[in-house]
Amino acid sequence: MVNITKEAALAYHKNGKPGKIEVKPTKPYSTQTDLSLAYSPGVAFPCLEIQKTPDDAYKYTAKGNLVAVISNGTAVLGLGDIGAMSGKPVMEGKGLLFKIYGGIDVFDIEVDEKDPEKFCEAVEKIAPTFGGINLEDIKAPECFYIEERLKRTLDIPVMHDDQHGTAIISAAGLKNALEVNGKDISKVKIVVNGAGAAAISCTKLYMALGAKRENIVMLDSKGVITSDRENLTEQKKLFATDRRDVHTLEEAVKGADVFVGLSKGNVLTQDMVRSMADQPIVFALANPVPEISYEEAMASRPDVLMSTGRSDYPNQINNVIGFPYIFRGALDVHASAINEEMKLAAVNAIANLAKQPVPDVVNDAYQVNNLTFGPSYFIPKPVDPRLITEVSAAVAKAAIESGVARTTITDWDEYKNHLREMLGQETKLTQKLYDTARKHPQRVVFAEGIHPTMLKAAVQARNEGICQPILLGNDERIMKLAKELDLNLDGIEIVNLRHDNQNDRRERYARILAEKRKRQGYTFQEANDKMFERNYFGMMMVETGEADAFITGLYTKYSNTIKVAKEVIGIQPGYNHFGTMHIINSKKGVFYMADTLINRHPDKDVLVDIARLSAMTVRFFNEEPRIAMISYSNFGSDEIGSPAQVHAAVEAMQTRYPDLAIDGEMQVNFALDNKLRDAKYPFSRLKGKDVNTLVFPNLSSANNAYKLLRAMNSDAEIIGPIQMGLNKPIHFTDFECSVRDVVNITAVAVIDAYVQKIKENRQ
Numbered sequence: 001m002v003n004i005t006k007e008a009a010l011a012y013h014k015n016g017k018p019g020k021i022e023v024k025p026t027k028p029y030s031t032q033t034d035l036s037l038a039y040s041p042g043v044a045f046p047c048l049e050i051q052k053t054p055d056d057a058y059k060y061t062a063k064g065n066l067v068a069v070i071s072n073g074t075a076v077l078g079l080g081d082i083g084a085m086s087g088k089p090v091m092e093g094k095g096l097l098f099k100i101y102g103g104i105d106v107f108d109i110e111v112d113e114k115d116p117e118k119f120c121e122a123v124e125k126i127a128p129t130f131g132g133i134n135l136e137d138i139k140a141p142e143c144f145y146i147e148e149r150l151k152r153t154l155d156i157p158v159m160h161d162d163q164h165g166t167a168i169i170s171a172a173g174l175k176n177a178l179e180v181n182g183k184d185i186s187k188v189k190i191v192v193n194g195a196g197a198a199a200i201s202c203t204k205l206y207m208a209l210g211a212k213r214e215n216i217v218m219l220d221s222k223g224v225i226t227s228d229r230e231n232l233t234e235q236k237k238l239f240a241t242d243r244r245d246v247h248t249l250e251e252a253v254k255g256a257d258v259f260v261g262l263s264k265g266n267v268l269t270q271d272m273v274r275s276m277a278d279q280p281i282v283f284a285l286a287n288p289v290p291e292i293s294y295e296e297a298m299a300s301r302p303d304v305l306m307s308t309g310r311s312d313y314p315n316q317i318n319n320v321i322g323f324p325y326i327f328r329g330a331l332d333v334h335a336s337a338i339n340e341e342m343k344l345a346a347v348n349a350i351a352n353l354a355k356q357p358v359p360d361v362v363n364d365a366y367q368v369n370n371l372t373f374g375p376s377y378f379i380p381k382p383v384d385p386r387l388i389t390e391v392s393a394a395v396a397k398a399a400i401e402s403g404v405a406r407t408t409i410t411d412w413d414e415y416k417n418h419l420r421e422m423l424g425q426e427t428k429l430t431q432k433l434y435d436t437a438r439k440h441p442q443r444v445v446f447a448e449g450i451h452p453t454m455l456k457a458a459v460q461a462r463n464e465g466i467c468q469p470i471l472l473g474n475d476e477r478i479m480k481l482a483k484e485l486d487l488n489l490d491g492i493e494i495v496n497l498r499h500d501n502q503n504d505r506r507e508r509y510a511r512i513l514a515e516k517r518k519r520q521g522y523t524f525q526e527a528n529d530k531m532f533e534r535n536y537f538g539m540m541m542v543e544t545g546e547a548d549a550f551i552t553g554l555y556t557k558y559s560n561t562i563k564v565a566k567e568v569i570g571i572q573p574g575y576n577h578f579g580t581m582h583i584i585n586s587k588k589g590v591f592y593m594a595d596t597l598i599n600r601h602p603d604k605d606v607l608v609d610i611a612r613l614s615a616m617t618v619r620f621f622n623e624e625p626r627i628a629m630i631s632y633s634n635f636g637s638d639e640i641g642s643p644a645q646v647h648a649a650v651e652a653m654q655t656r657y658p659d660l661a662i663d664g665e666m667q668v669n670f671a672l673d674n675k676l677r678d679a680k681y682p683f684s685r686l687k688g689k690d691v692n693t694l695v696f697p698n699l700s701s702a703n704n705a706y707k708l709l710r711a712m713n714s715d716a717e718i719i720g721p722i723q724m725g726l727n728k729p730i731h732f733t734d735f736e737c738s739v740r741d742v743v744n745i746t747a748v749a750v751i752d753a754y755v756q757k758i759k760e761n762r763q
């Protein structure tokens with residue numbers, strides 16, 4: 001749990017550029033021509049096109065991806081009516097969340113106007129700027145009128161987030177919490193504390209899901225809303241109870257199954273929670289202070305299913321899990337509204353996602369091993385990268401089906417890929433690897449079946465359809481671990497090499513290896529002993545064709561694996577060395593780096609082999625290599641030691657491959673900036689070319705370069721290590737590889753195996 005102090009929060013907002021968001025140009029602006037296009041005279045042309053065809057605003061301006069977060073500051077979080085400008089940090093915060101989770105740009109607009117008519121007029125006048133309007137923190141009952149009117153008068157999606165964003169996510173939470181405790185929504189007794197924007201809308205949606213009005217008791221600041229109370233607003237009347245035995249919260253929650261708080265902090269006591277029915281659901285959603293703290297609720301009884309609106313506790317129910325994705329889906333089909341169908345589609349998509357296996361990135365973000373559906377995880381986490389694909393696609397589909405979309409989407413896979421790319425989660429390369437592997441799945445042996453990362457990766461690779469996994473290891477221990485991690489091993493073979501059911505297999509492998517290495521002094525007995533080691537055994541499976549690829553390295557040191565690979569598999573003809581490459585899949589492009597793991601102090605000949613292998617591997621990924629041989633010196637400026645070796649390797653490569661785009665030695669900045677390079681070294685063979693391959697002078701520099709990128713949490717995805725130069729698809733992992741890393745390597749191994757098979761068939 002994170003402890004946020006006032007000082008830290010103020011410093012966060014103040015430091016650097018004050019506030020949290022900024023506007024950035026999206027078109028070039030460095031030359032006179034750029035400026036003439038961006039502004040006068042060029043800008044007149046799109047203006048006139050839009051005048052003729054208003055929908056062209058989506059084509060020529062930022063409208064289609066721009067949402068206004070508009071508030072008058074009358075119900076800012078649970079802080080109350082603090083005024084328009086005081087609410088600005090919250091509205092900027094919404095802007096930040098829209099951007100990072102939905103890729104949507106936001107102007108936050110604080111309107112100093114409490115009169116609903118005048119407020120609406122202001123919004124209506126600025127609406128042409130935007131593709132959608134997110135109303136925020138406007139108090140009840142005015143918010144109901146405001147939203148209804150703007151929905152009627154505007155032809156873009158308008159949503160009051162505190163009403164519907166909250167309703168969608170809390171309804172998904174309620175649906176799942178009821179699945180956890182096995183209760184029926186039509187029978188549960190629900191107490192809603194609060195009768196404002198959020199509470200009314202949430203309760204309406206619970207009823208749409210099956211909750212019964214007669215089972216609901218709602219309270220406002222004056223206590224239980226009974227039907228005999230005077231001066232009730234229209235919205236409160238909808239939920240006024242005919243019961244006369246309850247007046248206070250304490251009385252209302254007695255025996256209740258569900259408490260939903262959308263009111264203010266610290267109004268629910270531990271005794272009240274204790275008085276509720278078995279396995280009570282407590283959603284204490286007031287912000288920033290919930291109706292009861294997470295700690296207090298959990299200490300009151302062990303069976304409580306607890307949520308708050310805060311990100312620092314489990315089961316966060318907060319509209320952030322809804323609004324970025326709801327607007328994303330609505331904007332992408334130019335929807336004219338956000339309707340009930342779209343809201344229900346979002347509820348179901350969010351609820352279903354919590355039941356799917358959780359990706360590593362989410363476990364890592366919360367520093368846990370294994371989030372699984374249950375009492376402390378029944379709502380997806382806001383950082384879950386699948387929210388954008390699942391929720392936005394469901395919303396967009398519902399908009400199309402319910403007739404409010406003005407454009408359509410036909411290829412949903414492509415749409416989802418586009419969403420992933422937009423957020424930089426997935427770029428084409430990774431997608432291409434998975435798609436290719438999926439078309440040609442192979443039998444992949446995972447050496448360390450008992451390692452949780454490898455076990456999860458094997459299961460995920462099977463789920464992705466990219467391979468038929470074979471796990472090496474003790475079957476009982478693997479099955480026990482799978483049970484603990486809630487993994488299904490259907491379709492995955494386990495080979496316990498100590499008790500292999502193919503009785504003669506170890507012996508058979510030993511004979512083959514001994515025969516192959518007899519001239520290196522190998523005896524059958526030595527080879528037989530080695531077959532008790534997973535790397536020997538697994539590589540022999542590939543060597544004999546009983547499997548297609550092998551993944552190892554989570555437990556084993558490279559030096560050991562390298563030795564075994566050389567003995568069992570051997571280096572490709574025409575090479576004396578092998579190496580590894582890491583791929584940096586960044587917003588700047590895809591870069592290939594070698595040798596990142598194997599050759600510690602390469603001399604000229606080793607560097608030549610690494611450069612040749614790199615060229616071959618880059619072509620394997622369907623790209624033409626453009627290789628910079630890296631050093632701390634440029635084109636001979638340093639003439640001794642490592643730069644001289646690199647220089648000699650470049651000369652050898654250029655002589656041997658006159659058409660290959662390779663040059664050096666050069667520093668990394670010259671490699672990656674061709675303008676800089678061309679200006680200073682116009683003679684280079686790489687003139688005018690964007691380098692895509694970096695061959696480093698030694699292991700320390702290559703290894704540190706990719707690890708530095710990883711440690712800096714850059715946007716780049718790092719794929720690898722990718723083995724280059726062995727006779728068969730034997731691939732290695734890092735000790736610290738994540739599940740995703742291992743699955744990525746598996747995809748590469750599968751393609752590697754498939755390509756080798758094609759080559760063998762041709763020969």
Ligand SMILES: NC(=O)C1=CN([C@@H]2O[C@H](COP(=O)(O)OP(=O)(O)OC[C@H]3O[C@@H](n4cnc5c(N)ncnc54)[C@H](OP(=O)(O)O)[C@@H]3O)[C@@H](O)[C@H]2O)C=CC1
Binds near residue numbers: 162267319320
């Ligand atoms: N987790 C989430 O995603 C979200 C949380 N919220 C939180 O919900 C709360 C309400 O927000 P919102 O609906 O927008 O605000 P509103 O101002 O529209 O509504 C507040 C409601 O709370 C009632 N209330 C105030 N004090 C009490 C009390 N002691 N007991 C019972 N009811 C009380 C008010 O009663 P009366 O009608 O008598 O004035 C009113 O009905 C805030 O704390 C907000 O942060 C809101 C949206 C999303």
Ligand SMILES: CC(=O)C(=O)O
Binds near residue numbers: 076137162
């Ligand atoms: C989360 C939110 O919108 C609120 O508390 O007002």
Ligand SMILES: [Mg+2]
Binds near residue numbers: 077162
């Ligand atoms: Mg709000």
